[in-house]
Amino acid sequence: MRRVLLALRSVLLWFFSILHFFIAAPTLVFLAIFLDPRKHDWLQRGFCRRIAFLSGARVEVRRSPGFDPQRTCFFMVNHVNLFDPFILYCAIPQLVRGWELESHFKIPAYGWLMKRFGNVPVPDVRRPSDLKRMWRLTQDAIHGGTSLIIFPEAKRTRDGHVSEFQDGGFRVAQQLGVPIVPVSLVGSFQHHRTGHWMLWPATVTVYLHDTMDTQGLSKDAVPALRERVREIISAPVEASLGEGNGR
Numbered sequence: 001m002r003r004v005l006l007a008l009r010s011v012l013l014w015f016f017s018i019l020h021f022f023i024a025a026p027t028l029v030f031l032a033i034f035l036d037p038r039k040h041d042w043l044q045r046g047f048c049r050r051i052a053f054l055s056g057a058r059v060e061v062r063r064s065p066g067f068d069p070q071r072t073c074f075f076m077v078n079h080v081n082l083f084d085p086f087i088l089y090c091a092i093p094q095l096v097r098g099w100e101l102e103s104h105f106k107i108p109a110y111g112w113l114m115k116r117f118g119n120v121p122v123p124d125v126r127r128p129s130d131l132k133r134m135w136r137l138t139q140d141a142i143h144g145g146t147s148l149i150i151f152p153e154a155k156r157t158r159d160g161h162v163s164e165f166q167d168g169g170f171r172v173a174q175q176l177g178v179p180i181v182p183v184s185l186v187g188s189f190q191h192h193r194t195g196h197w198m199l200w201p202a203t204v205t206v207y208l209h210d211t212m213d214t215q216g217l218s219k220d221a222v223p224a225l226r227e228r229v230r231e232i233i234s235a236p237v238e239a240s241l242g243e244g245n246g247r
Contacts, residue, residue, distance in 0.1 A: 009056070010199045017054040025109040032116045041095055044117060048090040055083050057191045058203045061091045066210030069093045072147050073179040073211060074169060078162045078233050079151035080188035088149055091206040097141060098149035120148065135172070142178055160189035160241050162234040170226045173214045182209040182232040186240045207236055
């Protein structure tokens with residue numbers, strides 16, 4: 001009986017979430033024609049908070065003492081499900097956008113929103129000209145005071161565990177001297193699993209770990225940096241899975 005009620009709950013949450021998204025997203029795109037999204041970021045944050053609420057997730061944020069909210073940086077995050085970007089946008093206490101696969105910009109409503117608000121397109125086919133464009137847009141964002149969210153796994157987890165990280169974001173951070181903040185999404189896998197439609201009642205905790213400097217790092221130090229960041233992100237994620245919270 002409980003599972004039937006949870007299934008009915010999921011159906012209702014999906015209905016209202018989709019209805020809200022396809023009304024609010026085009027509205028935000030339209031408003032961005034007249035209003036600078038950077039100066040009216042509260043509109044997007046409110047939109048993201050409603051998405052989290054309508055998905056049935058309760059969001060908590062925990063900041064490490066060494067996290068510096070004043071520094072423009074790369075937020076390196078484990079990737080769990082399609083709600084991750086929205087939860088992060090309303091949890092990170094500064095202007096933030098993200099690296100987004102260029103093919104996602106073609107998705108109706110979602111792609112329009114991501115493009116309008118200034119996400120950086122990551123080319124699906126890595127041609128030199130496309131990579132140079134991504135580099136330039138990344139530089140422009142950082143120099144303009146906009147932090148970027150990067151999912152270094154480049155895919156969503158299927159088992160809740162943190163997969164191996166790719167080098168790309170870490171190489172860019174090292175070359176530009178951009179600080180890195182490891183971010184752990186804990187509880188997202190218990191809330192919604194990629195490949196399944198159920199939305200479970202859960203608390204998603206966003207851990208903002210200590211800000212890490214990359215100034216002066218050599219190229220040879222990138223693999224060690226990558227693995228250190230992965231260890232930091234994985235620790236609370238693996239602890240939550242070990243507590244038997246998975247379904």
